[in-house]
Amino acid sequence: MAGIYLHIPFCRKVCGYCDFFKNASLKHKEPLLKAMKKEIFLRKNYLNEPIETIYFGGGTPSILKIAEVENLLQTIYDNFEISKNIELTFEANPDDLSKEYLQGLKNIGVNRLSIGIQSFDDKVLEFMNRRHTAEEAIRCVKNAKQAGFDNLSLDIIYGIPNSDVEYLKENLRQLCELQPTHISAYHLTIEQGTPFGHLKKKGKLHEIADENSEKQYLFLVEYLQKQCYEQYEISNFCKSGKISQHNTNYWMQKPYLGIGPSAHSYNKEMRQWNISNLKKYITGIEKEDLPAESEELSVKDKFNDYIMVRLRTKWGIDLEYVQKTFGNFYLENVKKVLKENKEDFVLKNTTLLLKPERFLRSDYLIAKFFVI
Incomplete structure (x- = not known):
């Protein structure tokens, strides 16, 4: 069994901490989606086994219209053998998940949502340059459940400057009240080239002390375990039977195909990564010359x-x-x-x-x- 990852590199706003390849302009959206569909076709023989997971990541996949998501999925279905028990994950921002959008995702076969909540504190959300509010986050999760989604993963960030265990405790309380089946908890890191990285370089932003980091992490683990979440990976916790199959396949070294700019692929014998440049990616695919680098694995x-x-x-x-x-x-x-x-x-x-x-x-x- 294998997986397919689709990288949707568009964002309406750039979060302060994010170092993934992204673009705040939608200017190239249509040609990019056309190129991604062509890449799916061109690489249909990369994986010689059934597909058991499909994952839309980014960027912000929920920036796409339902019809655009459906077209990408149909191209995959037309070119690959798909498992009957496919896990189909879609990353989304809370403010994109209207009732109509959620129903649309459900109708085209999405069966797992990964929602980037990050915090339930509006001041922290503003600091991170997130688009949504805490109220919108809570409402979208409730709407997702009403739409029939019973496999929900919620992301949260801890280790935020000027935060402490009490801040984390309140955020975890609100998070667990929503009863997600899966939680991904990431410590804030300040990467070079990000807005936060520029602030750090100027001496205007710093990571929290190591002692504070350790206290928050240990509290996080203990709190979630008491709420019956199993820690199956350093940053990932789940209710019984609700692991992220797609990410677990990475850790189990199962083969996967990455579609889109900056996406990585692995077939057990080599690694491959597409160029992190929209125009060059689109031009290369149009010429049927995959703009990627690779290395054979010793x-x-x-x-x-x-x-x-x-x-x-x-x-x-x-x-x-x-x-x-x-x-x-x-x-x-x-x-x-x-x-x-x-x-x-x-x-x-x-x-x-x-x-x-x-x-x-x-x-x-x-x-x-x-x-x-």
């Missing part, structure tokens, strides 16, 4: 990828799989790192797991296993 690359994605999850890394797939050299490397860092990991039978209380240091600890 055994070392595949091992490092496996370590990187699996240690972020509740499934961890399987030592028997490491030996069988990569060989004794890589297994001994894992054992050596484990011996030197026993306090950070748990070994259950042949499965190696990162201790939950070490998740905040995950990047540093996971990198110890990499073979350079």
